[in-house]
Amino acid sequence: MTAADYRLSKFLAIPENLRNETESVLAQCSANLTSPETLNAACDSCNATGVQRLWEERLCDMPPTxxxxxxxxxxxxxxxxxxxxxxxxxxxxxxxxxxxxxxxxxxxxxxxxxxxxxxxxxxxxxxxxxxxxxxxxxxxxxxxxxxxxxxxxxxxxxxxxxxxxxxxxxxxxxxxxxxxxxxxxxxxxxxxxxxxxxxxxxxxxxxxxxxxxxxxxxxxxxxxxxxxxxxxxxxxxxxxxxxxxxxxxxxxxxxxxxxxxxxxxxxxxxxxxxxxxxxxxxxxxxxxxxxxxxxxxxxxxxxxxxxxxxxxxxxxxxxxxxxxxxxxxxxxxxxxxxxxxxxxxxxxxxxxxxxxFRSGFCSLAYTLPCLRRWVDSWFFTPDEADLLKATTTFPCHHYPRSASSRLVTISLKDDTIIFKSRNINEDEPETSEAPRHRNSSSNDSNHRLSESLMSEPANHNSNQ
The missing domain is CATH 1.20.1070.10 (Rhodopsin 7-helix transmembrane proteins)
Structure with missing residues (x-):
C-alpha cells in the first residue's frame, strides 16, 4: 500500500545470482513461449535447471511451502x-x-x-x-x-x-x-x-x-x-x-x-x-x-x-x-x-x-434464529438464561412467530441484564408477568437480575 506497493515489487524481482544463472538458458529456449506449460516443456527439453528454479521459486502454482x-x-x-x-x-x-x-x-x-x-x-x-x-x-x-x-x-x-x-x-x-x-x-x-x-x-x-x-x-x-x-x-x-x-x-x-x-x-x-x-x-x-x-x-x-x-x-x-x-x-x-x-x-x-454495542450485537443476533442460542450461552450465565426464559416470552424458545409475538429488547447497563417485552401489535395490551418471590438462597447476580425484571410489574401494580 502507498509506497509499500513500490517496495512490494522488489519481492517479485529475481535475485541477481539467479537471474544471471538463467540468462543464457532463457536465450536458448525462450523463442515464442507464451504459457507456463510451454516454458516448462522447453526447459525440460533443454535441461534448463535455472529456469526451472526460477519458475518453482517465484511463479509456480505449487509453492515451496x-x-x-x-x-x-x-x-x-x-x-x-x-x-x-x-x-x-x-x-x-x-x-x-x-x-x-x-x-x-x-x-x-x-x-x-x-x-x-x-x-x-x-x-x-x-x-x-x-x-x-x-x-x-x-x-x-x-x-x-x-x-x-x-x-x-x-x-x-x-x-x-x-x-x-x-x-x-x-x-x-x-x-x-x-x-x-x-x-x-x-x-x-x-x-x-x-x-x-x-x-x-x-x-x-x-x-x-x-x-x-x-x-x-x-x-x-x-x-x-x-x-x-x-x-x-x-x-x-x-x-x-x-x-x-x-x-x-x-x-x-x-x-x-x-x-x-x-x-x-x-x-x-x-x-x-x-x-x-x-x-x-x-x-x-x-x-x-x-x-x-x-x-x-x-x-x-x-x-x-x-x-x-x-x-x-x-x-x-x-x-x-x-x-x-x-x-x-x-x-x-x-x-x-x-x-x-x-x-x-x-x-x-x-x-x-x-x-x-454489545446490546446492539445481541439484538441483531436475535433476529437470526441460528444465533439465539449462541447469544444465550455466550453473554449470559446458565442461571441468568434460565431466569430470563422463565420470566420473559422469547419468540425463539419454542414459540412460533406471529403478529402478536413478543420481541426481546436487550439493554445492558452497569453489567445488569434487563429484558423488556414489546408487543408487535400495539392494540394488544401488554400482559407479561414476572415472579414476585425468589428463593432466599439465590446468588447475588440472580437477585439483582430478578429485581430489574420485577421493577416494571411492581410499579404498574402500585399505580393501580
Missing part, C-alpha cells in the same frame, strides 16, 4: 469475512439508533468505515496479486484506484484514532469546557478524509502497470501494479523521502499523539477526584470514564501491535537489501496479514468492552 501458503489463504479469507461483517454491524448500530449517535460513536463509525474500506481494497487485491498470481490481473484503472484507496483507508483509520484520543483528552482533562457537538464531529470526520486523500495523492499519480526487469515477465506478458517514480537518482531520492514521510504520518506520529493523550487521561481518571461532587456521583462518573478509557487504550494497543512489524519491515527494506533473504516472501505475507487483521479486531473489542 504449501503448508504455510494454505494457512495464509485461510487466514486472509477469515479476516476478510470477519472485518466486512463486523464493521458493517458497527456502522449499522450507530446509524440505526438515535441514542447511539454520539460524538464518540460517530468517530467509532468512521473508524469502522475506514477498516471496512481497508478490508475490501487491501486484503483481496494484495492477496490475489501478490500471494496467488504473482502479477496484477485487474487492469490499469483498477491499479491506480486500488492503490490509492488502500493508502486512503489506512490513513483514515490512523487519523480517526487520533481524533478519538483528542476528543477524550479534551473531555476529561478540561471537563468545564463545552463538549464537542455532533456537527463539529462531522466536520472533523470530513477533515480526516480530505487530509487522507491529499496526503496519499502521489500514490495515485505514480501508480501504474509495469513489466519488471525479469525475462520471465517479458516472456509471459505479465505486469505488476506498482509506483513508478522514474529511473533518475533524484527520482529515487524523492521516492525514499515520500516513503519515510508516509511511515511517519501513518504510524509513528499518530502513535506519539495516542501515547501522550491516553497517558494523561489515565493519570486523571485513575488519579485525582473532581471537587464539589458527592462520592457516589464521583465514583459513577469515574467508572464510566475508566470503561471508555480502557476500551480505547485497548484499541490503540491492538493498532500498535498489528502495524509495528510491517512498518519495521518497511524501514529495514529502505536501509538494507533484503530481497534475496530466505523466506522473505513468507515474512512479508505474515506481517502484511497481521497489519490487515487489525480491521477485524475493533468490532470484537467494542462487543466485548462496550455494553451498548
Amino acid at each position: 504449501p503448508g504455510f501458503d494454505s494457512a495464509v489463504y485461510v487466514l486472509y479469507i477469515t479476516i476478510l469475512i470477519v472485518a466486512v461483517l463486523g464493521n458493517s454491524v458497527v456502522v449499522y448500530i450507530v446509524c440505526s439508533s438515535e441514542k447511539m449517535r454520539t460524538v464518540t460513536n460517530y468517530f467509532i463509525a468512521n473508524l469502522a468505515i475506514g477498516d471496512l474500506c481497508m478490508a475490501i481494497f487491501c486484503v483481496p487485491f494484495s492477496f490475489i496479486s501478490t500471494l496467488i498470481l504473482k502479477f496484477w490481473p485487474f487492469g490499469g484503472h483498477l491499479c491506480v484506484a486500488v492503490n490509492y484507496l488502500q493508502a486512503v483507508s489506512v490513513f483514515v483509520s490512523a487519523y480517526t484514532l487520533v481524533a478519538i484520543s483528542l476528543d477524550r483528552y479534551l473531555a476529561i482533562i478540561y471537563p468545564l469546557r463545552p463538549r464537542m457537538t455532533r456537527c463539529q464531529a462531522k466536520i472533523i470526520i470530513a477533515s480526516v478524509w480530505v487530509l487522507s486523500l491529499a496526503t496519499t495523492l502521489p500514490v495515485a499519480v505514480y501508480s501504474r502497470l509495469l513489466t519488471p526487469p525479469v525475462n520471465f515477465y517479458a516472456l509471459m506478458g505479465r505486469q505488476v501494479c506498482t509506483e513508478d517514480w522514474g529511473s533518475e537518482p533524484s527520482d529515487n531520492e524523492s521516492r525514499v523521502a515520500y516513503s519515510v514521510a508516509l511511515m511517519l504520518l501513518q504510524y509513528f506520529l499518530p502513535l506519539t499523539v495516542l501515547v501522550f493523550t491516553y497517558s494523561r487521561i489515565a493519570m486523571v481518571v485513575w488519579g485525582k477526584r473532581t471537587l464539589g461532587e458527592t462520592p457516589a456521583r464521583v465514583d459513577r462518573i469515574a467508572r464510566s470514564k475508566r470503561k471508555m478509557t480502557k476500551m480505547m487504550v485497548t484499541v490503540v494497543m491492538v493498532y500498535t501491535l498489528c502495524w509495528l512489524p510491517f512498518n519495521v519491515l518497511m524501514v529495514v527494506r529502505e536501509l538494507w537489501v533484503v530481497d534475496s533473504w530466505p523466506y522473505m516472501m513468507q515474512v512479508w505475507a505474515l506481517f502484511h496479514w497481521l497489519a490487515m487483521s487489525h480491521t477485524c479486531y475493533n468490532p470484537i473489542i467494542l462487543c466485548w468492552m462496550n455494553t451498548k
Whole structure:
C-alpha cells in the first residue's frame, strides 16, 4: 500500500545470482513461449535447471511451502469475512439508533468505515496479486484506484484514532469546557478524509502497470501494479523521502499523539477526584470514564501491535537489501496479514468492552434464529438464561412467530441484564408477568437480575 506497493515489487524481482544463472538458458529456449506449460516443456527439453528454479521459486502454482501458503489463504479469507461483517454491524448500530449517535460513536463509525474500506481494497487485491498470481490481473484503472484507496483507508483509520484520543483528552482533562457537538464531529470526520486523500495523492499519480526487469515477465506478458517514480537518482531520492514521510504520518506520529493523550487521561481518571461532587456521583462518573478509557487504550494497543512489524519491515527494506533473504516472501505475507487483521479486531473489542454495542450485537443476533442460542450461552450465565426464559416470552424458545409475538429488547447497563417485552401489535395490551418471590438462597447476580425484571410489574401494580 502507498509506497509499500513500490517496495512490494522488489519481492517479485529475481535475485541477481539467479537471474544471471538463467540468462543464457532463457536465450536458448525462450523463442515464442507464451504459457507456463510451454516454458516448462522447453526447459525440460533443454535441461534448463535455472529456469526451472526460477519458475518453482517465484511463479509456480505449487509453492515451496504449501503448508504455510494454505494457512495464509485461510487466514486472509477469515479476516476478510470477519472485518466486512463486523464493521458493517458497527456502522449499522450507530446509524440505526438515535441514542447511539454520539460524538464518540460517530468517530467509532468512521473508524469502522475506514477498516471496512481497508478490508475490501487491501486484503483481496494484495492477496490475489501478490500471494496467488504473482502479477496484477485487474487492469490499469483498477491499479491506480486500488492503490490509492488502500493508502486512503489506512490513513483514515490512523487519523480517526487520533481524533478519538483528542476528543477524550479534551473531555476529561478540561471537563468545564463545552463538549464537542455532533456537527463539529462531522466536520472533523470530513477533515480526516480530505487530509487522507491529499496526503496519499502521489500514490495515485505514480501508480501504474509495469513489466519488471525479469525475462520471465517479458516472456509471459505479465505486469505488476506498482509506483513508478522514474529511473533518475533524484527520482529515487524523492521516492525514499515520500516513503519515510508516509511511515511517519501513518504510524509513528499518530502513535506519539495516542501515547501522550491516553497517558494523561489515565493519570486523571485513575488519579485525582473532581471537587464539589458527592462520592457516589464521583465514583459513577469515574467508572464510566475508566470503561471508555480502557476500551480505547485497548484499541490503540491492538493498532500498535498489528502495524509495528510491517512498518519495521518497511524501514529495514529502505536501509538494507533484503530481497534475496530466505523466506522473505513468507515474512512479508505474515506481517502484511497481521497489519490487515487489525480491521477485524475493533468490532470484537467494542462487543466485548462496550455494553451498548454489545446490546446492539445481541439484538441483531436475535433476529437470526441460528444465533439465539449462541447469544444465550455466550453473554449470559446458565442461571441468568434460565431466569430470563422463565420470566420473559422469547419468540425463539419454542414459540412460533406471529403478529402478536413478543420481541426481546436487550439493554445492558452497569453489567445488569434487563429484558423488556414489546408487543408487535400495539392494540394488544401488554400482559407479561414476572415472579414476585425468589428463593432466599439465590446468588447475588440472580437477585439483582430478578429485581430489574420485577421493577416494571411492581410499579404498574402500585399505580393501580
